Amino acid sequence: MPAPAGRARRVLAATAAAAVVGTLAVGMAVAAPSTTDAAPTLGQLAAAKGRYFGSATDNPTLTNAPYTAVLGGEFNQITVGNTQKWMYTEPSRGQFDYTQADRIVDFAQAHNQVVRGHTLVWHNQLPGWIDTVPAGELLGVVRNHIANVAGHYRGDVVHWDVVNEAFEEDGTRRQSVFQQKIGDGYIAEAFKAARAADPNAELYYNDYNIEGIGAKSDAVYNLVRSFKQQGIPIDGVGLQAHLVLGQVPSTLRQNIQRFADLGVDVAITELDIRMRTPRDATKDAQQAADYRAVTNACLAVTRCVGITVWDFSDGYSWIPSVFPGEGAALIYDENFGKKPAYWAVYEALGGTTTTTTTTTTTTTTTGGNGTGCTATYRVTGQWHGGYQAEVTVRNTATSATTGWAVRWTLAQGQTVGSLWNGVATTSGRDVTVRNADYNGRIAVGGTASFGFTGTSTGANPVPTITCATT
CATH class of the missing domain: 2.60.40.290 (Immunoglobulin-like)
Known part of the structure; x- marks a missing residue:
């Protein structure tokens, strides 16, 4: 579909940014390493290896100057954490609002960062009116939503998480409103609609607890294989990677590779590694080792294109509100200090540090x-x-x-x-x-x-x- 009116300013901004960034082999623009003597950022180190290292963010934090200084300076990719979801972009049927998400996209473009779109179809954070749509109309509603949202951000988003979390832990289909009213075909139809809305964006299926090989990741693997065999457009798989201290799956690298062998890219899309709080030196050391292991697993597979932490500072993590007694899951502390986990990622990406005792x-x-x-x-x-x-x-x-x-x-x-x-x-x-x-x-x-x-x-x-x- 043609690009909607009102996008000209952002397209021009994206074009200007593209003039000062390098290009990945997968066709994604990322910030090139600095030529100054300053220590490189995680984004620059990742770009030197043909990848990105990014962070999710949300609108309330954009007014925090210390936060945005790190967000805009350290990373070469941004994920819109919440405000591209359905409840924000189409709060009333047929009425679209991109005000909040546009602010994050504008921030990313002002800092020469690429954007992952998140997410077009998900069973959660839906407006209440979705439940009232008759079964015979819901597929049309899904297609219209994707056409508008992905169309609005056409040329601004490098990846779309087209469908999010469609499987249960045992590999069966989650009985979402889409599954119940449309049936198994809704996932394929969503990907077709996304390709029509933005032919150049990479289209991803995204889910949690699929980092290692098991029933759930097998179900996703079979879905992707089926799509590739049928010619249904799919370009990547997102492994969320909300992990627990000391429990990085031993099959992570093998799992990334088997998806890549299907002819799709893989991204670590929502990485955090939580611990029982309070922190101590032993837990920090284990967390650093875990972040290093995840980074190395991605680097070991050519088609693993990048890593995104689910926000970067412990002060803005979702973990404590969902898992009582747990937290400290990210690479920066509450005061934006770099934790040992940060330096483990830094070294894994090729940064140089020295150690003394x-x-x-x-x-x-x-x-x-x-x-x-x-x-x-x-x-x-x-x-x-x-x-x-x-x-x-x-x-x-x-x-x-x-x-x-x-x-x-x-x-x-x-x-x-x-x-x-x-x-x-x-x-x-x-x-x-x-x-x-x-x-x-x-x-x-x-x-x-x-x-x-x-x-x-x-x-x-x-x-x-x-x-x-x-």
């Missing part, structure tokens, strides 16, 4: 009852512009502690960012870390520890550190 111990005894402690400061990782450290507090007194505090002075150019298992306060360059509410008691001879990440513009020297019981 340094220890210093200073003992201070305080308190009228003669209680005391020692603190051991250890740099566990160091990279361009940043570092990670761990401090171990040992009770050297003759009775258990009820609380402790560790103090040191930052060298010029150092900062403390994300910190776990303690509560930090700073005054100028002076840092004080007190115990959290769960680790103030240390038995005689026992230890407690906290960790943190920070930035450093210089040599990152080990500080003189003192410890006192409270």
Whole structure:
């Protein structure tokens, strides 16, 4: 169908952006690596390998300047997290509203980022009027919706998640309103309508819990194989990858490869890796290893075209609201500090970091009852512009502690960012870390520890550190 009126401004913006980006072998434009001496971003590192590394985002965060500075600077791809879904784009039958989604697309184009469209047909986040449509009319409604939405963004979106989450865990069809009123053919009809609306967008089927080989991913595999045999247009499979700490499927790479062998691309579309909170150094290390494993699995298969995290900062993750007691699933913390998971992805994509280990111990005894402690400061990782450290507090007194505090002075150019298992306060360059509410008691001879990440513009020297019981 012809491009709708009113799109001229965005098409011109996309054309201008295309003049300053590189091109992937799959035909997708992504930002090229910088030629400056600054450390490369994840988007630049991915582009150098012919892929993208992106983030989902949502409209309320676009007014947060620290957030948008990272969103616009670190990634070369954006997914519209919510506002291209049916309840936003067609809230009333035949009445379309693209105001919110357009803002995200405009943001992406202003930062030379490609856009994944999400999603045209999904059983969730539907307007209430859908349920009232007679069975004999619903296929026409679906076709009209896709024609309008995909047509509106024709030329602006490189991928469309055409159909989302159409299968149950056992591989049977989800009994959505579309399945019940239209039948098995609705998925194929949606892909045909999307191709007609935007012949140049890559068309994806997207789902969760299909990262490894199993009943659900087998069902998707059979659907894709059938579509390819019948000539139904499908270009890719999206593996959402909402994963649990330490549970990256062992068959992830094999699964990506078998889909690629069908002649379609694969994308990791909604990556996050959740843990039981609070964070600690052990969990962070496992999460970093998991993010590295997912990134390496994608890089190992030529037709795995990119990775998208489902937002990038723990402060904007959907996980805590859905999985009580879990969270910290993303590569940046709540304060936009880069977590170990970030650096694992950075290294997997070809970025260079250095690692050092340094220890210093200073003992201070305080308190009228003669209680005391020692603190051991250890740099566990160091990279361009940043570092990670761990401090171990040992009770050297003759009775258990009820609380402790560790103090040191930052060298010029150092900062403390994300910190776990303690509560930090700073005054100028002076840092004080007190115990959290769960680790103030240390038995005689026992230890407690906290960790943190920070930035450093210089040599990152080990500080003189003192410890006192409270």
